[in-house]
Amino acid sequence: MRTTIGTLSLVACLALPAAAQDLERPDGWHVRFDDPGASEAQLEMFVEMPPGWHVTTGPAGIFWSPTNTASGDFRAEMEVFLFDPEGRREAFGLFVGGRNLDGASQAYTYFLLRDGGQYIIKRREGADAPTVRPWTGHSAIKAYADRGEEVSVLNVLAIEARGDRVRFLVNGTEVAALPRSEVPVDGVYGFRVNHALNLHIRSLEVTPLG
Numbered sequence: 001m002r003t004t005i006g007t008l009s010l011v012a013c014l015a016l017p018a019a020a021q022d023l024e025r026p027d028g029w030h031v032r033f034d035d036p037g038a039s040e041a042q043l044e045m046f047v048e049m050p051p052g053w054h055v056t057t058g059p060a061g062i063f064w065s066p067t068n069t070a071s072g073d074f075r076a077e078m079e080v081f082l083f084d085p086e087g088r089r090e091a092f093g094l095f096v097g098g099r100n101l102d103g104a105s106q107a108y109t110y111f112l113l114r115d116g117g118q119y120i121i122k123r124r125e126g127a128d129a130p131t132v133r134p135w136t137g138h139s140a141i142k143a144y145a146d147r148g149e150e151v152s153v154l155n156v157l158a159i160e161a162r163g164d165r166v167r168f169l170v171n172g173t174e175v176a177a178l179p180r181s182e183v184p185v186d187g188v189y190g191f192r193v194n195h196a197l198n199l200h201i202r203s204l205e206v207t208p209l210g
Contacts, residue, residue, distance in 0.1 A: 023047035023054075026065070032101060033061035052079075052202040057193050060090075062108070064098060064190025071186040073162045073209040078191060081152040082115065082144055083198040089114045090194035094157045094204075095124075098188030109183045110192050111159055111168050117141040119175055121168060123183065132183055133176050140173035152200065161185045162209055 026048050031040060038059035045056040046063065055063065070076055078094040093112035100106050108124045109132075119141060121133040147153040158169040166183050168176040191201055 023049055026053060028067065029063060029065050030102065031061055031063055032106070033059040035059050049200065052200060052204070054200050055191075055193050056198045057196055060192075060194040062095060062098075062101065062110075062190055062192045064095075064101060064188050066101075066188060068189050068204075068206070069187060070096060070161075070189050070206040075158055075160045075207045075209055076189050076205070077156065077158040077207070078204050079154065079156050079202040080191075081154050081200040081202065083152045083200070085115045085144055085197060088196060089116055090197050091120065092193045092197055092199055093119075093191065094159060094189070095192050096159050096161075096189045097184040097186055098190065101188060107184070108187070109159075109185055111157060112192060112194075113141055113155055113157065113170065115144050117143050119168070119170065121176060121178070121183065132178065136175070138170065138173070138175045140170045140175060142171065154202075159185065160209065 025046060031043065031046065043058040045054060047054050076094060076096050080092065091112035091114045093110060095108045095110040098108040105126050106124055110122055110124065112120050118135045118137050120131065120135050122129050122131050142153045142155050144153050156171050160167040160169065161180065164180045166178050166180050166185055167174050189206060191204060193199060
């Protein structure tokens with residue numbers, strides 16, 4: 001299921017926040033913050049900005065549409081541009097296997113990057129967040145410093161579930177592979193953004209694997 005929206009150039013991002021005045025919150029999407037005391041008033045921006053969505057946080061949290069689900073053998077992929085993190089090494093990325101996301105027993109598996117070229121794999125189990133693979137450096141991950149003359153840097157994250165194995169990829173390179181028993185992946189998929197980050201998610205899609 002492909003959820004990319006429209007064809008507007010990312011040049012519009014340079015005009016933020018003015019460009020956001022004519023853009024709308026994605027219809028039907030939910031947001032949940034890690035801090036139960038946080039409110040959406042603290043979320044600076046979450047809008048449809050074709051192609052995709054623009055997010056500026058606020059508190060750390062997850063973003064999803066309940067209609068976006070994946071199971072069986074599939075590849076979930078996210079294309080994300082990181083704008084100037086101003087030295088912060090906050091994490092962002094993709095989650096799968098979402099269940100009860102609005103409730104106390106929320107659960108999902110998440111695969112995040114942070115500026116400086118590292119990734120982490122974790123699970124959310126209610127109030128707990130056990131680490132499956134700790135912060136690990138990998139040359140496939142592009143840092144903000146690698147952007148050249150661009151205003152942002154693009155990374156493509158993917159989670160491939162096939163049979164009893166789950167692969168985690170960045171920019172087409174496998175960075176980890178784990179037993180499916182360790183990382184539940186069937187359920188809702190979406191993205192996670194930690195504190196005070198400015199991102200453009202160009203695409204978020206799931207492709208069934210034969």
